[in-house]
Amino acid sequence: MSAVSALRWRAGALELLDQRRLPGVQQWLHCARVEQVAEAIGDMVVRGAPAIGIAAAYGVVLAARAAYAADPAGWRQAIGTDLTRLRDARPTAVNLAWAVARMERRLAGLDGGDPEPALLAEARAIHDEDLAANQAMAAYGAALIDPGSRVLTHCNTGALATGGHGTALGVIRTAHAQGRIAEVFVDETRPWLQGARLTAWELQQDGIPARLVVDGAVAWLFAHLRPAWLIVGADRIAANGDTANKIGTYTAALAARAHGARVMVVAPLSTFDPATPDGAAIAVEERPAGELTQLAGQPVAPAGFPAWNPVFDVTPAACIDAIVCEHGVIERPDASRMAAFLASAGR
Missing domain, CATH: 3.40.50.10470 (Translation initiation factor eif-2b; domain 2)
Structure with missing residues (x-):
């Protein structure tokens, strides 16, 4: 098992090891907003099909959190643009669209209230399942x-x-x-x-x-x-x-x-x-x-x-x-x- 990690969820935000700067500099990029995640994917801060999908899943969590805080009644409609932004960040790797679609299915099954706990659990499941699949x-x-x-x-x-x-x-x-x-x-x-x-x-x-x-x-x-x-x-x-x-x-x-x-x-x-x-x-x-x-x-x-x-x-x-x-x-x-x-x- 490698000690290397590309991404982590910490203190309510996604942190990405900036792969553009390796091996000379090991620097973590703090992403607290969905647009930061989409930009990081597009700019190849994070890369590799599975890692991109995992990052996008956490990006959905950030999108839902912001949308719910701004409009607890209409947050579902408000995050459509954010999901499209994530999905379109890189066109070739199918894992990106797959992860966003899985998060959308989880989102559709929510009854009401704060969506973050359920969506964060789903993103963590995607992350954990990928590690198990790798092994x-x-x-x-x-x-x-x-x-x-x-x-x-x-x-x-x-x-x-x-x-x-x-x-x-x-x-x-x-x-x-x-x-x-x-x-x-x-x-x-x-x-x-x-x-x-x-x-x-x-x-x-x-x-x-x-x-x-x-x-x-x-x-x-x-x-x-x-x-x-x-x-x-x-x-x-x-x-x-x-x-x-x-x-x-x-x-x-x-x-x-x-x-x-x-x-x-x-x-x-x-x-x-x-x-x-x-x-x-x-x-x-x-x-x-x-x-x-x-x-x-x-x-x-x-x-x-x-x-x-x-x-x-x-x-x-x-x-x-x-x-x-x-x-x-x-x-x-x-x-x-x-x-x-x-x-x-x-x-």
Whole structure:
């Protein structure tokens, strides 16, 4: 279990570890209003699909508290704009809309009076359930890894991206504790460097042997140092098993498959989106060009030079060997296997 935490509810407010400033500075951002939560999600103070969903759930608590204080009779109508603001803060990760929808269902079931206690209990339940799901999927995923393996992971999928322990990084933590992983390779994950700044930091905190590689070294890594697995998270999994994740995942998956390595996607059931038929239907977020043309505020490209900056890509199901969630493993995912698994899981 990692000691790292991305978010916490303290003294009636949501506190978020500002992941933009890691690893150099560990600073908590205090959010007492829903608009602060939505802004923090959009600005990537908090990131990672499960953590975004948890943060949004606590944001609903803050929205309801403010609306009820302003208008105890009409507060339900007043928070509609706030819920939309939270839902629209990031478009690709399905956990965000899922968490807001779950909080809306709880809200609809309230009879009257102060909504905060019931909504806070629901947000805490979402948080606790995510941690339990992480631990369950870590056990399923670790069992797929042969002892002594090397693995590559992309982006950050650890405690910083979830309610704790992690999805893909949770599998790595558990597998390492079981003696299944000898070494972890971490690619830098341009342009936000989540691998270099966040995953490397988490692995260092836990004392797990790891090395950093540039994104462009992934194919050469698989060719020469032979990681057995690429292990990644997901922001949305379509009905046919196509998977949206941080930009660069598709490239790494193609390199893995070309060199005989296997690809594991690790995500909670809340990331599965049966309403999205395939990867072509997933909205891929694009962010400002300045994230590519500047680094820490310093230009790395000519002034005014244009850039295309999609921050997710879609890995086709045909490139994935196993999708792991808290209910088990889908091997060689396709539309029929996905449908059967979701039916067995009650989705």
